[in-house]
Amino acid sequence: MNTDNNSSPCLGYLSCFNALSKQELDFINSKTRHLFFKKGETICKQGAYAPYIVFLTRGLVKVYLEVDRDKHISTHLTKSGDFISFSSVFNEDAYKISATALNDSDVCMIDREAVIKLLKENGDFSYRIVSRNCLIENRLLSIIGNLSHKQMAGKLATTIIYLNDFGYDNIFGSLTRKEIAEFANISIESTVKLLKDFENRGILSLEGKNITINNREILQKISDKG
Amino acid sequence: MNTDNNSSPCLGYLSCFNALSKQELDFINSKTRHLFFKKGETICKQGAYAPYIVFLTRGLVKVYLEVDRDKHISTHLTKSGDFISFSSVFNEDAYKISATALNDSDVCMIDREAVIKLLKENGDFSYRIVSRNCLIENRLLSIIGNLSHKQMAGKLATTIIYLNDFGYDNIFGSLTRKEIAEFANISIESTVKLLKDFENRGILSLEGKNITINNREILQKISDKG
DNA sequence: CGCGAGCTTGACGTTGTTCAACTAGAGTGG
DNA sequence: CCACTCTAGTTGAACAACGTCAAGCTCGCG
Numbered sequence: 001m002n003t004d005n006n007s008s009p010c011l012g013y014l015s016c017f018n019a020l021s022k023q024e025l026d027f028i029n030s031k032t033r034h035l036f037f038k039k040g041e042t043i044c045k046q047g048a049y050a051p052y053i054v055f056l057t058r059g060l061v062k063v064y065l066e067v068d069r070d071k072h073i074s075t076h077l078t079k080s081g082d083f084i085s086f087s088s089v090f091n092e093d094a095y096k097i098s099a100t101a102l103n104d105s106d107v108c109m110i111d112r113e114a115v116i117k118l119l120k121e122n123g124d125f126s127y128r129i130v131s132r133n134c135l136i137e138n139r140l141l142s143i144i145g146n147l148s149h150k151q152m153a154g155k156l157a158t159t160i161i162y163l164n165d166f167g168y169d170n171i172f173g174s175l176t177r178k179e180i181a182e183f184a185n186i187s188i189e190s191t192v193k194l195l196k197d198f199e200n201r202g203i204l205s206l207e208g209k210n211i212t213i214n215n216r217e218i219l220q221k222i223s224d225k226g
Numbered sequence: 227m228n229t230d231n232n233s234s235p236c237l238g239y240l241s242c243f244n245a246l247s248k249q250e251l252d253f254i255n256s257k258t259r260h261l262f263f264k265k266g267e268t269i270c271k272q273g274a275y276a277p278y279i280v281f282l283t284r285g286l287v288k289v290y291l292e293v294d295r296d297k298h299i300s301t302h303l304t305k306s307g308d309f310i311s312f313s314s315v316f317n318e319d320a321y322k323i324s325a326t327a328l329n330d331s332d333v334c335m336i337d338r339e340a341v342i343k344l345l346k347e348n349g350d351f352s353y354r355i356v357s358r359n360c361l362i363e364n365r366l367l368s369i370i371g372n373l374s375h376k377q378m379a380g381k382l383a384t385t386i387i388y389l390n391d392f393g394y395d396n397i398f399g400s401l402t403r404k405e406i407a408e409f410a411n412i413s414i415e416s417t418v419k420l421l422k423d424f425e426n427r428g429i430l431s432l433e434g435k436n437i438t439i440n441n442r443e444i445l446q447k448i449s450d451k452g
Numbered sequence: 453c454g455c456g457a458g459c460t461t462g463a464c465g466t467t468g469t470t471c472a473a474c475t476a477g478a479g480t481g482g
Numbered sequence: 483c484c485a486c487t488c489t490a491g492t493t494g495a496a497c498a499a500c501g502t503c504a505a506g507c508t509c510g511c512g
Contacts, residue, residue: 087360126352134313
């Protein structure tokens with residue numbers, strides 16, 4: 001982990017921050033620290049003191065819950081231009097989630113008090129935050145739907161579609177089988193077996209880490225019906 | 227379902243709405259419809275067009291996902307003074323969840339455009355909404371944690387603690403076994419058997435619908451360790 | 453060339469759902 | 483006031499799904 005203290009206005013061009021005036025942007029930039037994380041490094045640790053709101057400007061990050069010492073479940077990916085942890089910072093002083101860099105990443109740590117001040121003063125800014133948080137809520141609800149009734153094949157199909165559509169170049173190259181399993185919330189072994197099964201049925205192709213979807217419709221059907 | 231069109235300022239004394247000026251309150255009240263729902267009636271239907279933000283002023287409501295024709299999973303309860311559906315209404319025009327009255331309930335249906343207007347204009351109001359949404363997000367994360375790794379006993383214990391601590395008088399009197407099962411996300415039969423098991427171990431007492439916790443510590447331990 | 457992490461495979465046991473049957477109580481109509 | 487029915491609750495047995503274990507494989511890297 002490396003500290004880089006130039007306060008370039010890296011937030012300026014990004015949607016939520018568009019609502020800010022030049023003055024407000026300067027203010028928030030003065031309260032921001034810019035950090036670099038190498039692939040594999042932990043950016044947020046669930047349970048740790050959380051004085052910052054974390055924002056990703058470059059890279060790829062997985063966000064996950066640590067439900068037990070060795071049991072993780074990934075909820076979503078984050079790419080440049082989105083918050084890694086927003087709500088974690090609000091109601092209590094601890095991160096509710098952990099986040100790890102899947103690729104080298106640049107991150108802004110923004111002082112939470114500064115964000116709170118802006119939220120209270122700038123309605124347009126907070127409106128955008130509310131709207132963005134609602135998207136996350138939808139995502140979490142859909143995860144709950146998946147976990148609660150789908151069986152393995154459906155969970156994995158849903159996961160592959162999510163990852164594939166996330167819009168990051170060669171996403172599967174950045175993920176191990178274990179990480180895919182943690183998104184699908186099934187065991188590594190089941191993940192491997194099912195991937196092979198999908199391949200045998202012509203639904204997708206495996207080539208090392210890479211996964212190519214050949215029959216999107218069937219995959220979607222498996223995802224839908226559980 | 228019964229319409230009651232007097233526009234009493236029923237929102238005035240409630241936390242999020244405290245941020246509003248007299249003028250803003252009048253405005254929001256003029257955009258609000260007051261409805262009565264009998265026990266058992268559906269207040270929101272997942273997938274339906276959602277032009278209103280729904281707010282509960284009296285009663286008890288369960289909020290749940292319909293993951294399949296006959297498979298429901300309850301995410302949380304709502305009592306007077308909280309929103310039933312807030313985020314559902316934001317990003318897309320459909321409710322992401324369903325809600326049913328467990329007891330007779332009074333509800334406000336607030337025009338979403340009016341709320342959006344206030345969010346943009348009143349930073350203090352939107353700040354409170356952001357903060358409240360973060361609580362929901364935490365709740366959803368904890369549900370994901372439960373679903374993803376706990377086994378039956380842990381799920382049920384967690385559920386009983388949640389329901390018991392919700393702070394509604396004689397809560398279990400308002401819930402069927404099926405509804406408890408839908409909170410715990412296990413089958414009705416397993417719910418019944420486990421409840422009896424807990425009773426045999428002296429952890430709780432069953433008397434008809436009523437459930438009394440006798441040994442909170444053990445229940446908490448079962449909930450924690452899964 | 454050898455080591456280790458990640459990956460793959462099959463066998464086995466556990467968990468929890470499903471099914472089927474039965475009971476209790478609440479509401480209904482004769 | 484008593485059968486009758488319908489729903490909610492209860493119980494046990496059988497089965498399927500899935501995780502765990504154990505073993506072997508492969509590939510990249512020192």
